[in-house]
Amino acid sequence: xxxxxxxxxxxxxxxGNPNCGKTALFNRLTGARQKVANYAGVTIERKEGSFTSxxxxxxxxxxxxxxxxxxxxxxxxxxxxxxxxxxxxxEVPPDAIxxxxxxxxxxxxxxxxxxxxxxxxxMVLALNxxxxxxxxxxxxxxxxxxxxxxxxxxxxxAIQSGGEKALLAQLDAMPFGVPVTPKPLSAxxxxxxxxxxxxxxRILAAAVSSAKDTGNLSEKIDGVVLHPIAGPIILALxxxxxxxxxxxxxxxxxxLIEAGMGAFGQMVGSWIGEGMLHSxxxxxxxxxxxxxxxxxxQILILFFFILLLEDVGYLPRAAFLLDRIMGSVxxxxxxxxxxxxxxxxxxxxxxxxxxxxxxxDRLVTIMxxxxxxxxxxxxxxxxxxxxxxxxxxxxxxxxxxGIVLFxxxxxxxxxxxxxxxxxxRRNGYKxxxxxxxxxxxxxxxxxxLASGLLERAKxxxxxxxxxxxxxxxxxxxxxxFPGAPEGATHxxxxxxxxxxxxxxxxxxxAPIGFNWQIAIALVPGMAxxxxxxxxxxxxxxxxxxxxxxxxxxxLIAQSWSLATGLSLLxxxxxxxxxxxxxxxxARETGSRKYAWIMAGYMFALAYVAAFIVxxxxxxxxxx
Ligand SMILES: Nc1nc2c(ncn2[C@@H]2O[C@H](COP(=O)(O)OP(=O)(O)OP(=O)(O)O)[C@@H](O)[C@H]2O)c(=O)[nH]1
Ligand SMILES: [Mg+2]
Numbered sequence: 001x002x003x004x005x006x007x008x009x010x011x012x013x014x015x016g017n018p019n020c021g022k023t024a025l026f027n028r029l030t031g032a033r034q035k036v037a038n039y040a041g042v043t044i045e046r047k048e049g050s051f052t053s054x055x056x057x058x059x060x061x062x063x064x065x066x067x068x069x070x071x072x073x074x075x076x077x078x079x080x081x082x083x084x085x086x087x088x089x090x091e092v093p094p095d096a097i098x099x100x101x102x103x104x105x106x107x108x109x110x111x112x113x114x115x116x117x118x119x120x121x122x123m124v125l126a127l128n129x130x131x132x133x134x135x136x137x138x139x140x141x142x143x144x145x146x147x148x149x150x151x152x153x154x155x156x157x158a159i160q161s162g163g164e165k166a167l168l169a170q171l172d173a174m175p176f177g178v179p180v181t182p183k184p185l186s187a188x189x190x191x192x193x194x195x196x197x198x199x200x201x202r203i204l205a206a207a208v209s210s211a212k213d214t215g216n217l218s219e220k221i222d223g224v225v226l227h228p229i230a231g232p233i234i235l236a237l238x239x240x241x242x243x244x245x246x247x248x249x250x251x252x253x254x255x256l257i258e259a260g261m262g263a264f265g266q267m268v269g270s271w272i273g274e275g276m277l278h279s280x281x282x283x284x285x286x287x288x289x290x291x292x293x294x295x296x297x298q299i300l301i302l303f304f305f306i307l308l309l310e311d312v313g314y315l316p317r318a319a320f321l322l323d324r325i326m327g328s329v330x331x332x333x334x335x336x337x338x339x340x341x342x343x344x345x346x347x348x349x350x351x352x353x354x355x356x357x358x359x360x361d362r363l364v365t366i367m368x369x370x371x372x373x374x375x376x377x378x379x380x381x382x383x384x385x386x387x388x389x390x391x392x393x394x395x396x397x398x399x400x401x402g403i404v405l406f407x408x409x410x411x412x413x414x415x416x417x418x419x420x421x422x423x424x425r426r427n428g429y430k431x432x433x434x435x436x437x438x439x440x441x442x443x444x445x446x447x448x449l450a451s452g453l454l455e456r457a458k459x460x461x462x463x464x465x466x467x468x469x470x471x472x473x474x475x476x477x478x479x480x481f482p483g484a485p486e487g488a489t490h491x492x493x494x495x496x497x498x499x500x501x502x503x504x505x506x507x508x509x510a511p512i513g514f515n516w517q518i519a520i521a522l523v524p525g526m527a528x529x530x531x532x533x534x535x536x537x538x539x540x541x542x543x544x545x546x547x548x549x550x551x552x553x554x555l556i557a558q559s560w561s562l563a564t565g566l567s568l569l570x571x572x573x574x575x576x577x578x579x580x581x582x583x584x585x586a587r588e589t590g591s592r593k594y595a596w597i598m599a600g601y602m603f604a605l606a607y608v609a610a611f612i613v614x615x616x617x618x619x620x621x622x623x
Contacts, residue, residue, distance in 0.1 A: 009050070010176040011060045011092070013084055015116060016100035017109050018042075018066025019439050021128040024158035025100060025167075026063035033455065034063060036448065038313040040437045041066065041337060041355040044076045046083055055172040062094065065355075068108075070115050070188050075354040075362075084119060085185050093182050096122040096174065098167075100156075103133035103140060104216075104440065106208060110200045113149065118190065119182040123151040124170055130155040131163075132440065137212035145207040159445065218440045222317065231321050238314075242305045243406040246298050246378075247385075247399050253297035261290035262551070276480070283541035284476030285469065291537030291552045292468055292530050295379035299460055300453055302375060306344065307452040311444045315340060316436055323436075329417045330424030333436055335365040339416070342372035346581045350588055364423045366588060367598055370581050371416035371574070373409045375460075376529040380572050381408055383533050387557040388565035411573050415605065463528065471524045471531045472538055479520070479542050493542040498523075512571065512610040513564040513618075517543065522577070529577045563617035570613040574606035 014022040018040030027034055030049030035042055047063040064083055065076035072078040086093030097116055101109035113125060127133075127140060146153040154170045157163030191199075224230055265286040272278045309315055315337065323333030334356050342349025349369040356362040373381075385401050392400045475498065484492035493499050494516075502520035509519050517539045525532030537552050540559075556565070576582060576599045586595040 009058045009060050010095040011062065012096050012098045012171070013062040013064060013094035014098050014100055015064060015080065015084060015112070016066060016128075017068055017102065017105075017112060017437075019437065020066065020100050020102040020105075020109060021156075021158040022066065022100045023063050025098075025126065025128065025156060025164060026061060028158055028161075028164045029061055029168075032063075033451065037310040037315075038439050038442065039310065039316045039337060040439070041076065041352065044079075044352055044354045046079055053168050053172045057172060059171065061098070067112065069112060070185060074357045081185070084116070084121070085182055087185075092179065094121065095176055095179055096124065098124050098126060098171075100126045100128050100158075103127045103130045103155075104136060104138060106140075106204060107200065108437075110203060111196055114191075114196050114199055115188050117149070117151070118187045119185075120187075121180055121182050122174065122176075124167070124174070125149060125151055125153045126156045126167055127153055128156045128158050131157045131160070132442075135214075136216070137210075137214050139209040139212070141207045141209075145203070148203045148206055159448075216440060218313070218438070221441055222438065225314070225317050226320060231317075235318055235321055238309070240406065242302065243409070244399055244402040245305070246301050246382075246405060247402040249301050250298040250382075254294050257294045257296065258551070261286065261293065265290065279480065279542070280473070280476055284472055284538055287541035287552075288472035288475070288534040288538035289464055289469055291383070292379055292464055292534045295382055295530070295533075296457065296460055298382055299375050299378055300457060302378065303344070303453060303456045304449070307449050308444055311442075311448060313439045313441045316438050319436060320438065326417075329421035331361060331364060331417075331420050335361060338365050339369060339372050342369040342374060345374050345376070346370040346372065346578065347584045350581065350584050353588065360424070363589065363594070364420050366585055367423060367594065368416035368419050370576060370578065370598065370602065371412045371419065373412045373573075374529070374578075376578070377572055379530040379533045381405060381569065383536075383553055383556075384565050384569050384572075387553040387560075388562055388569075408569060408573060411570075415574065419601070463530075467528060468531055468534050471527055472534050475520075475524050475535055475538050476542070479539065491543045493520075493539065498539075511614075512607060513561070513567040513614040514571075514610075515560070515564070518564075518568060522575075525577045526579055528580070529572065532577065561618075562621055563614050566617050567610040567614035571606045571610040574602050574609055576602040576606075 014026055016022050019038065019042070021036075023034045023043050024036045026032060026047070026049060027036065029051045031051070032047070032049050034047055043063055043065045045065070048060060049063070050058065050060045052058050062083065064080040067077040067080045069077075070081050070084070072081045082088045083091070084094060084097060097119075099113050099116055101113060113123075117123060125145070127142060127145075130140070133140065142153045142155060152170050152173075154166040156167050225234060265282055268286065269278060269282045272281060309318075318340075319333040319336035322336055326333060326335060335353075338349050338352035338355065340349075341352050346369045349372065350366050353362045353365045353369065356365055382405075385404050389401050389404045394400050394403070478498040478501075479493045479496045481496055484490070484495050488495060494503075498520045499516065501523060502516035505519035505522070506514065506516040509522075514522075517536065520539050521532045521535035524535050533552075536556065540552060540555055560568075582595040582599055585598055586592045589595075
């Protein structure tokens, strides 16, 4: 046992305050592509990687959630504490702590360094973001700092290639002999917070000169962005521009993909003679997968803006602006970032709720996260909007389709607030002050932005190529067998297994205006929301029409009433069409109960909303 421990690869753990660049450094060292963004609380899990130093030594390295202190306040900080203190079952404590600090904010960051030092593990301090510190005129005497702290101090710039050089050299110089056992966590409390603060001040006075500090430009920008009147107006304008862009910039590339898919379908169709294989490939796969694929541009446009705002550092400001509104329903700005990540996908959103300290707030945030419009809803919304909402300019400059999309997002947000209010009212209110670190603004890094977008495109294409493709093949099978009986008056799919299920469900769904074709699509749609779009593509391709797939929108516009179209939109604002999210909720809350409650309340809301929309539209259109 002993010899095994002695000979293993040294494990180095990255620790530091949130948003100081740990993940950026981790990525630089290991070549990984973990998410880096300019707000606190991006990393919420322990991630392991490895690298070989210039001297040829192998290292294992851990990226951890940021923490302000080892007295963990939130579940994600708890992960970090347990890892360094060696409290995780089946895991040895790290051989060394690589403590990362933000060089422009040592006053805040050094407190954790002093705490960590009391654990008695070998440590290296990475003075990160020295590029920014230098620009601002903050002078840090690293030799002095090293002497004061009693540990090696190296300068790093995690976002520049080569910015990790000094650190690698330092790691190579370290012996890593017999692993050290960390002192118990109680050692941290041996010195009071006040004494620690005093020590921080002393060290700063000795090693840092901010005499030439040009000040923080961010504070000046925040004077405008966080202004009580200008702030919310800027936020609203930003949102507005994003939704307009999704529709107005998306047109050209979408048409290109549609045309491409159409031509591809025809070409492939002409190679394969009529028959089962033709149907599987043209109606099942190309029509199904193609009808989802066309939404790639719109998804990328949305993510372009999200990534941009993330990178610049605007998001925590938005949380700050919305704190009061969220407070009125019993949530705090703390819930904002988890909810915001739910716009990409509810799963990381639900997981990000780990950064919330209060267990009730955390639960409420988890329960409402899926009401935020995730990117998988975008294909559904975009399809139905293209089919039922005219592409018209209103008020001189606003695109009507963009407005409807905005309203759908808003409906999700407002409903989430209402549900939060209801849950909190039942469980008792308690207001918490918002403690949120506002990071410095910085210019977006084009390379990071591009790789973020590429990552998104990959995720989407992977989903299309695996999950959606598989669902389409299954759906085609269920929709093609058994074939139509003698003297059939409907297309064969009507008599198939899927058709039978669809017709059975139609009984329940008819009051909200859904036909059996929609009912069929909703079933595989439980795997993921955009599967329903593909399923509609396949179902309509099999219901007749030759080269449907790429022209699904006009087809459903012809065959459904406006009331049905709008009702389905309302349904998708609420319905929990995503089993993976429900599974994540069960895991994160440690109980299936909440997944069931979530599914129940979301289906109920979906039905009621769709019913109201259907009936009201019918009343207006007089059908
Ligand atoms: N200018 C500059 N920016 C940096 C540097 N290192 C990181 N950043 C930026 O700082 C922000 C935070 O980086 P992350 O790596 O996500 O920080 P983290 O410590 O992992 O944050 P959490 O996971 O939230 O604890 C990002 O916007 C990075 O691009 C650096 O050395 N210089
Ligand atoms: Mg991180």
